[in-house]
Amino acid sequence: MRCEICPRRCNAERTAEKAGGVCRMPAGLVVAHAMLHLWEEPVLSGKNGAGCIFFSGCNLGCVFCQNGRISHENFGKVITPAHLREIMEDLVSQGAHCIDLVTPTHFTPWVLEALRKPLGVPVVWNSGGYERVETLRTLEGKVQIYLPDLKYAMEKPARELSAAPDYAETAAAAIREMYRQVGAAVIEDEQMTRGVIIRHLVLPGCIDNSLGVLDWIADSFPKKDVLISLMSQYVPMGRAKKLPPFDRRLTQEEYDAVLSYLYLLELDNGYT
Numbered sequence: 215m216r217c218e219i220c221p222r223r224c225n226a227e228r229t230a231e232k233a234g235g236v237c238r239m240p241a242g243l244v245v246a247h248a249m250l251h252l253w254e255e256p257v258l259s260g261k262n263g264a265g266c267i268f269f270s271g272c273n274l275g276c277v278f279c280q281n282g283r284i285s286h287e288n289f290g291k292v293i294t295p296a297h298l299r300e301i302m303e304d305l306v307s308q309g310a311h312c313i314d315l316v317t318p319t320h321f322t323p324w325v326l327e328a329l330r331k332p333l334g335v336p337v338v339w340n341s342g343g344y345e346r347v348e349t350l351r352t353l354e355g356k357v358q359i360y361l362p363d364l365k366y367a368m369e370k371p372a373r374e375l376s377a378a379p380d381y382a383e384t385a386a387a388a389i390r391e392m393y394r395q396v397g398a399a400v401i402e403d404e405q406m407t408r409g410v411i412i413r414h415l416v417l418p419g420c421i422d423n424s425l426g427v428l429d430w431i432a433d434s435f436p437k438k439d440v441l442i443s444l445m446s447q448y449v450p451m452g453r454a455k456k457l458p459p460f461d462r463r464l465t466q467e468e469y470d471a472v473l474s475y476l477y478l479l480e481l482d483n484g485y486t
Contacts, residue, residue: 216407218238219319219349221346228476229438232361234275237272237320238271240292242321243294243298244270244321245285245301246268246270247317248266249265250263250266251266254409255441258338259311261312262310265306267314268316270287272342273344277374277376277457280452295324295327296386303333310335312405314340315338318341319344322353329356339357339360341362344381345362359408359409359411362389363415363459365381365415366382366414367381367425367430368382372384372417382430387406389410389412403484406441408485409440410439410441411441411442413443413445414428416445416468416469417460417464419459420461425472442476444486446464446486449463
């Protein structure tokens with residue numbers, strides 16, 4: 215196939231035998247790991263854990279990637295959609311509160327094959343936020359919870375850190391489409407059944423970028439309709455170790471500045 219699944223639209227040739235494109239993945243599915251994960255947001259993990267399935271490859275090239283082996287070093291095993299379905303059902307049988315698909319974008323057509331029948335628990339689309347609206351529309355009715363990153367509101371860090379200068383406008387359109395599909399957050403018995411959780415990792419030296427992300431969320435959705443997960447756990451990884459200011463941890467003062475703005479905008483519906 216000539217791939218146009220993600221916003222890169224790189225038209226790369228991807229076959230069962232040949233990997234290609236920015237994601238460097240073949241046609242079909244490549245899965246690195248599947249597990250019950252207790253450390254997602256509490257409305258996803260619950261008591262038993264989220265049924266996380268980590269897909270190999272990524273359509274972003276983040277210099278600070280914390281899953282580099284999976285995202286950029288081709289770690290994983292080729293499986294069929296039928297096998298993926300078996301993995302999902304096994305995680306549900308172990309008590310997973312949801313099926314959490316981690317970085318699945320570049321495998322969308324084959325994931326859809328595995329999702330032809332309902333699973334009995336919510337399906338979570340856990341992505342970097344860099345999505346084509348046209349691709350997301352194929353997921354309508356199959357995904358109940360969207361868990362996108364919103365990494366950038368500014369062009370410069372998006373270009374320099376993820377090689378995606380169009381990230382802000384692309385992710386904004388994608389998240390609006392996610393919200394259109396699933397609507398306001400629904401939480402029953404402390405478990406999320408529908409809705410959107412937007413994750414944002416505060417980066418060192420990038421307070422203005424984080425404030426821009428929060429401004430966009432406040433301007434785009436009714437208050438309390440989407441959950442926000444404001445993350446502080448940045449750790450220098452990969453190429454970022456040699457790229458100031460990303461060669462250091464986030465300071466408490468930087469995180470507190472962003473957190474204060476979140477409260478000012480009354481966006482305290484989620485996790486810090």
